[in-house]
Amino acid sequence: MKVAVFSAKPYDKTYLSRVLSARSDPESSSFSSNSFSKVKIELVFHDFSLSTDTVALAAGASAVCVFVNDTLSENVLKALHSSGVRAILLRCAGYNNVDLPTAERLGLFVANVPSYSPEAVAEFAVALIQTLNRNTHRAYNRAREGNFNLDGLLGRTLHGKTVGIVGTGKIGVALARIMKGFGCKVLGYDLYPSDAFRECGEYVGSLENELLPVCDFVSLHCPLTESTRYMINDETLGCMKKGAMLVNTSRGGLINTKAVIKALKYHQIGGLALDVYEGEGALFYHDHSGDIIQDDDLMRLMTFPNVIVCGHQAFFTEEALTEIADCTFRNLDDFCRGVPCKNSLVIVREGHLFMKRDALPVR
Ligand code: NAD
Numbered sequence: 001m002k003v004a005v006f007s008a009k010p011y012d013k014t015y016l017s018r019v020l021s022a023r024s025d026p027e028s029s030s031f032s033s034n035s036f037s038k039v040k041i042e043l044v045f046h047d048f049s050l051s052t053d054t055v056a057l058a059a060g061a062s063a064v065c066v067f068v069n070d071t072l073s074e075n076v077l078k079a080l081h082s083s084g085v086r087a088i089l090l091r092c093a094g095y096n097n098v099d100l101p102t103a104e105r106l107g108l109f110v111a112n113v114p115s116y117s118p119e120a121v122a123e124f125a126v127a128l129i130q131t132l133n134r135n136t137h138r139a140y141n142r143a144r145e146g147n148f149n150l151d152g153l154l155g156r157t158l159h160g161k162t163v164g165i166v167g168t169g170k171i172g173v174a175l176a177r178i179m180k181g182f183g184c185k186v187l188g189y190d191l192y193p194s195d196a197f198r199e200c201g202e203y204v205g206s207l208e209n210e211l212l213p214v215c216d217f218v219s220l221h222c223p224l225t226e227s228t229r230y231m232i233n234d235e236t237l238g239c240m241k242k243g244a245m246l247v248n249t250s251r252g253g254l255i256n257t258k259a260v261i262k263a264l265k266y267h268q269i270g271g272l273a274l275d276v277y278e279g280e281g282a283l284f285y286h287d288h289s290g291d292i293i294q295d296d297d298l299m300r301l302m303t304f305p306n307v308i309v310c311g312h313q314a315f316f317t318e319e320a321l322t323e324i325a326d327c328t329f330r331n332l333d334d335f336c337r338g339v340p341c342k343n344s345l346v347i348v349r350e351g352h353l354f355m356k357r358d359a360l361p362v363r
Contacts, residue, residue, distance in 0.1 A: 006050040016328070049069055050064060064085055103346055120314065121171045129217055130158075164218040166221060167223070168221070180200040189207045224251035237268055244270060
Protein backbone atom coordinates (compact mmCIF):
# COMPACT_ATOMS: atom_id res chain seq x y z
CA MET A 1 0.00 0.00 0.00
CA LYS A 2 1.36 3.40 -1.01
CA VAL A 3 1.08 6.24 1.49
CA ALA A 4 1.76 9.73 0.10
CA VAL A 5 3.32 11.81 2.86
CA PHE A 6 2.87 15.55 2.29
CA SER A 7 4.79 18.41 3.93
CA ALA A 8 7.50 15.88 4.69
CA LYS A 9 10.53 17.42 6.37
CA PRO A 10 13.79 15.52 6.89
CA TYR A 11 12.76 14.75 10.49
CA ASP A 12 9.39 13.34 9.29
CA LYS A 13 11.22 11.04 6.88
CA THR A 14 13.59 9.92 9.63
CA TYR A 15 10.96 9.20 12.27
CA LEU A 16 8.29 7.70 9.98
CA SER A 17 10.84 5.44 8.25
CA ARG A 18 12.47 4.42 11.55
CA VAL A 19 9.16 3.57 13.22
CA LEU A 20 7.85 1.76 10.13
CA SER A 21 10.91 -0.46 9.90
CA ALA A 22 10.85 -1.15 13.66
CA ARG A 23 7.17 -2.12 13.44
CA SER A 24 7.86 -4.41 10.50
CA ASP A 25 10.70 -6.08 12.42
CA PRO A 26 9.33 -9.08 14.39
CA GLU A 27 12.36 -8.86 16.74
CA SER A 28 11.56 -5.28 17.72
CA SER A 29 9.70 -4.78 20.98
CA SER A 30 9.97 -0.98 21.00
CA PHE A 31 6.62 -0.29 19.40
CA SER A 32 3.20 -0.97 20.63
CA SER A 33 1.24 -3.14 18.23
CA ASN A 34 2.15 -6.79 17.93
CA SER A 35 -0.83 -7.56 15.73
CA PHE A 36 0.32 -5.22 12.97
CA SER A 37 -1.41 -5.76 9.66
CA LYS A 38 0.63 -7.73 7.11
CA VAL A 39 -0.01 -5.09 4.43
CA LYS A 40 3.34 -3.91 3.06
CA ILE A 41 3.57 -0.15 3.31
CA GLU A 42 5.53 2.07 0.97
CA LEU A 43 6.01 5.69 1.98
CA VAL A 44 6.25 8.28 -0.81
CA PHE A 45 7.55 11.56 0.58
CA HIS A 46 6.65 14.98 -0.82
CA ASP A 47 8.33 17.98 0.74
CA PHE A 48 5.54 20.35 -0.41
CA SER A 49 2.10 20.69 1.14
CA LEU A 50 -1.14 19.12 -0.08
CA SER A 51 -3.41 21.56 -1.92
CA THR A 52 -5.50 21.75 -5.09
CA ASP A 53 -2.22 22.33 -6.98
CA THR A 54 -0.44 19.25 -5.63
CA VAL A 55 -3.26 16.75 -5.07
CA ALA A 56 -2.47 15.01 -8.39
CA LEU A 57 0.77 13.79 -6.79
CA ALA A 58 -1.26 11.47 -4.56
CA ALA A 59 -2.14 9.32 -7.60
CA GLY A 60 -1.50 5.65 -6.91
CA ALA A 61 -1.66 6.09 -3.14
CA SER A 62 -4.37 4.55 -0.96
CA ALA A 63 -3.66 6.89 1.93
CA VAL A 64 -2.25 10.36 2.45
CA CYS A 65 -0.38 11.44 5.54
CA VAL A 66 -0.67 15.18 6.25
CA PHE A 67 0.23 17.90 8.75
CA VAL A 68 -1.19 21.15 10.10
CA ASN A 69 -0.82 23.35 7.03
CA ASP A 70 -1.95 20.86 4.39
CA THR A 71 -5.32 21.78 2.87
CA LEU A 72 -8.03 19.11 2.85
CA SER A 73 -10.86 21.18 1.42
CA GLU A 74 -13.88 19.77 -0.39
CA ASN A 75 -12.10 19.96 -3.77
CA VAL A 76 -8.93 18.32 -2.48
CA LEU A 77 -10.87 15.53 -0.75
CA LYS A 78 -12.94 14.85 -3.87
CA ALA A 79 -9.77 14.70 -5.99
CA LEU A 80 -8.12 12.37 -3.50
CA HIS A 81 -11.18 10.12 -3.45
CA SER A 82 -11.32 9.99 -7.28
CA SER A 83 -7.66 9.01 -7.44
CA GLY A 84 -8.28 6.06 -5.09
CA VAL A 85 -7.25 7.50 -1.70
CA ARG A 86 -9.38 6.08 1.10
CA ALA A 87 -7.55 7.12 4.27
CA ILE A 88 -6.39 10.49 5.60
CA LEU A 89 -3.76 10.16 8.31
CA LEU A 90 -3.15 13.36 10.26
CA ARG A 91 0.27 13.59 11.93
CA CYS A 92 -1.17 16.13 14.36
CA ALA A 93 -3.93 16.63 16.91
CA GLY A 94 -5.79 19.58 15.33
CA TYR A 95 -8.07 18.84 12.38
CA ASN A 96 -9.40 22.30 11.52
CA ASN A 97 -7.76 21.98 8.07
CA VAL A 98 -9.97 19.02 7.09
CA ASP A 99 -13.48 19.43 5.70
CA LEU A 100 -14.90 16.60 7.80
CA PRO A 101 -18.48 16.71 6.46
CA THR A 102 -17.09 16.14 2.94
CA ALA A 103 -14.81 13.36 4.21
CA GLU A 104 -17.85 11.82 5.86
CA ARG A 105 -19.93 12.02 2.65
CA LEU A 106 -17.11 10.40 0.67
CA GLY A 107 -16.72 7.67 3.28
CA LEU A 108 -13.06 8.52 3.87
CA PHE A 109 -11.26 7.24 6.94
CA VAL A 110 -9.78 10.24 8.82
CA ALA A 111 -7.72 9.79 11.96
CA ASN A 112 -5.52 12.11 13.99
CA VAL A 113 -2.84 11.74 16.64
CA PRO A 114 -4.78 13.20 19.55
CA SER A 115 -2.05 13.07 22.13
CA TYR A 116 1.60 12.63 21.30
CA SER A 117 3.13 14.60 24.09
CA PRO A 118 0.89 17.10 25.83
CA GLU A 119 3.86 17.80 28.11
CA ALA A 120 6.00 18.84 25.12
CA VAL A 121 3.48 21.56 24.17
CA ALA A 122 2.81 22.59 27.78
CA GLU A 123 6.55 22.88 28.49
CA PHE A 124 6.94 25.06 25.42
CA ALA A 125 4.10 27.31 26.62
CA VAL A 126 6.03 27.65 29.90
CA ALA A 127 9.18 28.53 27.94
CA LEU A 128 7.21 31.27 26.18
CA ILE A 129 5.74 32.59 29.44
CA GLN A 130 9.19 32.66 31.03
CA THR A 131 10.88 34.28 28.03
CA LEU A 132 8.23 36.96 27.66
CA ASN A 133 8.05 37.66 31.37
CA ARG A 134 11.82 37.78 32.05
CA ASN A 135 12.87 39.22 28.66
CA THR A 136 15.44 36.48 28.02
CA HIS A 137 14.97 36.97 24.27
CA ARG A 138 16.21 40.55 24.63
CA ALA A 139 18.93 39.65 27.13
CA TYR A 140 20.31 37.02 24.74
CA ASN A 141 20.68 39.53 21.91
CA ARG A 142 22.09 42.24 24.16
CA ALA A 143 24.72 40.02 25.76
CA ARG A 144 25.97 38.92 22.35
CA GLU A 145 26.57 42.61 21.54
CA GLY A 146 28.44 43.09 24.81
CA ASN A 147 25.53 45.04 26.31
CA PHE A 148 24.90 43.94 29.90
CA ASN A 149 22.60 46.81 30.81
CA LEU A 150 19.50 45.61 32.68
CA ASP A 151 17.23 48.53 31.70
CA GLY A 152 14.12 47.18 29.99
CA LEU A 153 14.63 43.61 31.21
CA LEU A 154 12.57 43.88 34.41
CA GLY A 155 10.24 40.90 34.90
CA ARG A 156 7.72 39.74 37.49
CA THR A 157 8.08 36.81 39.88
CA LEU A 158 5.73 34.08 38.71
CA HIS A 159 5.14 32.74 42.20
CA GLY A 160 1.77 34.03 43.41
CA LYS A 161 0.58 35.22 39.99
CA THR A 162 -2.67 34.05 38.41
CA VAL A 163 -2.50 31.98 35.23
CA GLY A 164 -5.62 31.44 33.12
CA ILE A 165 -5.89 28.34 30.97
CA VAL A 166 -8.48 28.40 28.19
CA GLY A 167 -9.20 24.80 27.19
CA THR A 168 -8.36 22.33 29.93
CA GLY A 169 -7.83 19.21 27.84
CA LYS A 170 -4.62 17.21 27.75
CA ILE A 171 -2.26 20.15 27.14
CA GLY A 172 -4.17 22.55 29.40
CA VAL A 173 -3.99 20.09 32.30
CA ALA A 174 -0.25 19.46 31.70
CA LEU A 175 0.32 23.23 31.83
CA ALA A 176 -1.85 23.61 34.95
CA ARG A 177 0.31 21.03 36.78
CA ILE A 178 3.51 22.88 35.89
CA MET A 179 2.17 26.32 36.80
CA LYS A 180 0.87 25.00 40.10
CA GLY A 181 4.44 23.85 40.76
CA PHE A 182 5.62 27.42 40.17
CA GLY A 183 3.31 28.54 42.98
CA CYS A 184 0.79 30.21 40.68
CA LYS A 185 -2.95 30.36 41.17
CA VAL A 186 -4.39 28.45 38.21
CA LEU A 187 -7.81 29.27 36.74
CA GLY A 188 -9.43 27.30 33.94
CA TYR A 189 -12.22 27.81 31.45
CA ASP A 190 -13.66 24.96 29.40
CA LEU A 191 -17.04 23.90 28.05
CA TYR A 192 -16.38 20.41 29.42
CA PRO A 193 -14.75 20.68 32.89
CA SER A 194 -12.58 17.77 34.03
CA ASP A 195 -11.54 16.32 37.38
CA ALA A 196 -7.92 16.14 36.15
CA PHE A 197 -7.87 19.94 35.97
CA ARG A 198 -9.65 20.38 39.30
CA GLU A 199 -6.68 18.66 40.98
CA CYS A 200 -4.46 21.63 40.15
CA GLY A 201 -6.76 24.55 39.39
CA GLU A 202 -10.14 26.14 39.81
CA TYR A 203 -12.77 26.51 37.11
CA VAL A 204 -14.53 29.77 36.32
CA GLY A 205 -17.83 29.93 34.43
CA SER A 206 -17.12 32.92 32.19
CA LEU A 207 -14.10 33.77 30.05
CA GLU A 208 -14.95 37.48 29.77
CA ASN A 209 -16.11 38.15 33.33
CA GLU A 210 -14.18 35.75 35.52
CA LEU A 211 -10.97 34.62 33.81
CA LEU A 212 -9.64 37.41 31.60
CA PRO A 213 -10.06 40.30 34.10
CA VAL A 214 -8.03 38.61 36.86
CA CYS A 215 -5.24 36.69 35.11
CA ASP A 216 -1.64 37.90 34.78
CA PHE A 217 -0.98 35.28 32.09
CA VAL A 218 -3.52 33.70 29.74
CA SER A 219 -2.63 30.60 27.74
CA LEU A 220 -4.87 29.24 24.96
CA HIS A 221 -5.34 25.46 24.61
CA CYS A 222 -8.66 24.85 22.86
CA PRO A 223 -9.10 23.65 19.29
CA LEU A 224 -9.98 25.94 16.40
CA THR A 225 -13.65 25.46 15.58
CA GLU A 226 -16.49 27.66 14.34
CA SER A 227 -17.13 28.70 17.94
CA THR A 228 -13.52 29.40 18.98
CA ARG A 229 -12.37 31.32 15.89
CA TYR A 230 -11.36 34.83 17.02
CA MET A 231 -12.29 34.11 20.63
CA ILE A 232 -9.55 36.68 21.36
CA ASN A 233 -10.88 39.85 19.72
CA ASP A 234 -11.34 43.57 20.50
CA GLU A 235 -13.97 42.80 23.10
CA THR A 236 -12.21 39.95 24.94
CA LEU A 237 -8.84 41.75 24.81
CA GLY A 238 -10.64 44.67 26.47
CA CYS A 239 -11.68 42.31 29.29
CA MET A 240 -8.05 41.32 30.02
CA LYS A 241 -6.25 42.69 33.04
CA LYS A 242 -4.15 45.63 31.83
CA GLY A 243 -0.57 44.51 31.21
CA ALA A 244 -1.40 40.78 31.24
CA MET A 245 0.50 38.49 28.88
CA LEU A 246 -1.13 36.26 26.28
CA VAL A 247 0.32 32.99 24.99
CA ASN A 248 -1.03 30.94 22.08
CA THR A 249 0.36 27.49 21.32
CA SER A 250 -2.98 26.20 20.04
CA ARG A 251 -4.12 27.49 16.65
CA GLY A 252 -3.54 30.93 15.13
CA GLY A 253 -7.19 31.47 14.26
CA LEU A 254 -8.12 31.76 17.94
CA ILE A 255 -6.70 35.30 17.90
CA ASN A 256 -7.80 38.21 15.73
CA THR A 257 -4.36 39.53 14.78
CA LYS A 258 -5.47 43.08 13.99
CA ALA A 259 -7.19 43.32 17.37
CA VAL A 260 -4.12 42.04 19.25
CA ILE A 261 -1.86 44.51 17.43
CA LYS A 262 -4.14 47.32 18.68
CA ALA A 263 -4.09 45.90 22.22
CA LEU A 264 -0.26 45.83 22.17
CA LYS A 265 0.00 49.30 20.65
CA TYR A 266 -2.18 50.86 23.34
CA HIS A 267 -0.60 48.83 26.19
CA GLN A 268 -3.83 46.98 26.96
CA ILE A 269 -1.79 43.76 27.10
CA GLY A 270 1.81 43.55 28.32
CA GLY A 271 3.10 40.91 25.94
CA LEU A 272 2.23 38.28 23.39
CA ALA A 273 3.90 34.95 22.61
CA LEU A 274 2.76 33.03 19.56
CA ASP A 275 3.76 29.58 18.44
CA VAL A 276 0.91 29.66 15.94
CA TYR A 277 -0.37 32.44 13.70
CA GLU A 278 -3.55 32.75 11.65
CA GLY A 279 -1.57 33.34 8.42
CA GLU A 280 1.05 30.71 9.16
CA GLY A 281 0.07 28.46 6.24
CA ALA A 282 1.91 30.70 3.78
CA LEU A 283 5.09 30.96 5.85
CA PHE A 284 5.75 28.44 8.57
CA TYR A 285 8.01 25.42 8.13
CA HIS A 286 9.96 27.17 5.35
CA ASP A 287 13.00 29.44 5.29
CA HIS A 288 11.95 32.92 4.13
CA SER A 289 15.07 34.68 5.41
CA GLY A 290 15.95 35.96 1.93
CA ASP A 291 12.40 36.97 1.01
CA ILE A 292 10.38 40.13 1.42
CA ILE A 293 7.59 38.83 3.64
CA GLN A 294 4.26 40.18 2.41
CA ASP A 295 2.27 39.63 5.60
CA ASP A 296 2.12 43.15 7.08
CA ASP A 297 0.34 42.08 10.27
CA LEU A 298 3.02 39.54 11.10
CA MET A 299 5.74 42.07 10.32
CA ARG A 300 4.04 44.65 12.57
CA LEU A 301 3.90 42.09 15.38
CA MET A 302 7.65 41.50 15.03
CA THR A 303 8.35 45.19 15.72
CA PHE A 304 7.09 44.98 19.31
CA PRO A 305 9.82 44.21 21.85
CA ASN A 306 7.27 42.34 23.94
CA VAL A 307 6.17 39.93 21.19
CA ILE A 308 7.69 36.53 20.52
CA VAL A 309 6.80 34.55 17.42
CA CYS A 310 7.89 30.94 16.88
CA GLY A 311 7.13 28.75 13.87
CA HIS A 312 4.70 26.16 15.30
CA GLN A 313 7.33 24.16 17.13
CA ALA A 314 5.75 23.43 20.51
CA PHE A 315 5.28 19.76 19.58
CA PHE A 316 8.85 19.39 18.33
CA THR A 317 10.61 16.90 20.62
CA GLU A 318 12.16 13.53 19.87
CA GLU A 319 9.59 11.79 22.06
CA ALA A 320 6.67 13.50 20.32
CA LEU A 321 7.98 12.69 16.81
CA THR A 322 8.34 9.03 17.78
CA GLU A 323 4.81 8.88 19.18
CA ILE A 324 3.37 10.76 16.16
CA ALA A 325 4.92 8.20 13.81
CA ASP A 326 3.87 5.22 15.93
CA CYS A 327 0.28 6.44 16.34
CA THR A 328 0.01 7.26 12.62
CA PHE A 329 0.89 3.63 11.82
CA ARG A 330 -1.48 2.33 14.51
CA ASN A 331 -4.28 4.34 12.84
CA LEU A 332 -3.29 3.01 9.41
CA ASP A 333 -3.19 -0.49 10.82
CA ASP A 334 -6.78 -0.16 12.12
CA PHE A 335 -7.84 1.10 8.69
CA CYS A 336 -6.12 -1.82 6.90
CA ARG A 337 -7.66 -4.38 9.25
CA GLY A 338 -11.10 -2.72 9.11
CA VAL A 339 -11.37 -2.52 12.89
CA PRO A 340 -12.69 0.50 14.86
CA CYS A 341 -10.03 3.15 15.30
CA LYS A 342 -10.15 5.16 18.53
CA ASN A 343 -8.59 8.16 16.79
CA SER A 344 -11.03 8.20 13.91
CA LEU A 345 -12.64 11.63 13.43
CA VAL A 346 -15.46 10.16 11.40
CA ILE A 347 -17.07 7.38 13.37
CA VAL A 348 -18.91 4.47 11.79
CA ARG A 349 -21.91 3.55 13.93
CA GLU A 350 -24.74 1.20 12.86
CA GLY A 351 -23.60 1.44 9.27
CA HIS A 352 -23.63 5.27 9.28
CA LEU A 353 -20.82 7.74 9.61
CA PHE A 354 -20.91 10.28 12.44
CA MET A 355 -18.50 13.05 13.24
CA LYS A 356 -16.97 13.38 16.66
CA ARG A 357 -18.44 15.88 19.14
CA ASP A 358 -16.71 19.17 18.32
CA ALA A 359 -15.25 18.27 14.96
CA LEU A 360 -16.81 21.13 13.04
CA PRO A 361 -14.35 22.41 10.47
CA VAL A 362 -13.55 26.07 10.00
CA ARG A 363 -14.06 27.16 6.44
P1 NAD B 1 -7.87 18.39 23.91
O1 NAD B 1 -8.93 17.97 22.94
O2 NAD B 1 -7.35 17.39 24.90
O3 NAD B 1 -8.36 19.67 24.72
C1 NAD B 1 -9.02 20.75 24.13
C2 NAD B 1 -9.97 21.30 25.18
O4 NAD B 1 -10.56 22.51 24.65
C3 NAD B 1 -11.12 20.34 25.50
O5 NAD B 1 -11.18 20.12 26.90
C4 NAD B 1 -12.36 21.06 24.98
O6 NAD B 1 -13.52 20.82 25.75
C5 NAD B 1 -11.91 22.52 25.09
N1 NAD B 1 -12.72 23.44 24.30
C6 NAD B 1 -13.31 23.24 23.08
N2 NAD B 1 -14.00 24.34 22.73
C7 NAD B 1 -13.84 25.24 23.74
C8 NAD B 1 -14.31 26.57 23.94
N3 NAD B 1 -15.10 27.19 23.06
N4 NAD B 1 -13.94 27.20 25.09
C9 NAD B 1 -13.15 26.59 26.00
N5 NAD B 1 -12.69 25.34 25.86
C10 NAD B 1 -13.02 24.67 24.73
O7 NAD B 1 -6.68 18.96 23.01
P2 NAD B 1 -5.16 19.13 23.43
O8 NAD B 1 -4.40 17.91 23.11
O9 NAD B 1 -5.08 19.71 24.79
O10 NAD B 1 -4.71 20.22 22.34
C11 NAD B 1 -5.26 21.52 22.32
C12 NAD B 1 -4.92 22.19 21.01
O11 NAD B 1 -3.50 22.40 20.95
C13 NAD B 1 -5.22 21.35 19.76
O12 NAD B 1 -6.54 21.56 19.32
C14 NAD B 1 -4.23 21.87 18.74
O13 NAD B 1 -4.86 22.86 17.97
C15 NAD B 1 -3.12 22.50 19.58
N6 NAD B 1 -1.80 21.85 19.45
C16 NAD B 1 -0.74 22.62 19.11
C17 NAD B 1 0.52 22.05 19.00
C18 NAD B 1 1.74 22.87 18.66
O14 NAD B 1 2.77 22.32 18.27
N7 NAD B 1 1.70 24.19 18.79
C19 NAD B 1 0.67 20.68 19.23
C20 NAD B 1 -0.45 19.92 19.59
C21 NAD B 1 -1.69 20.52 19.69
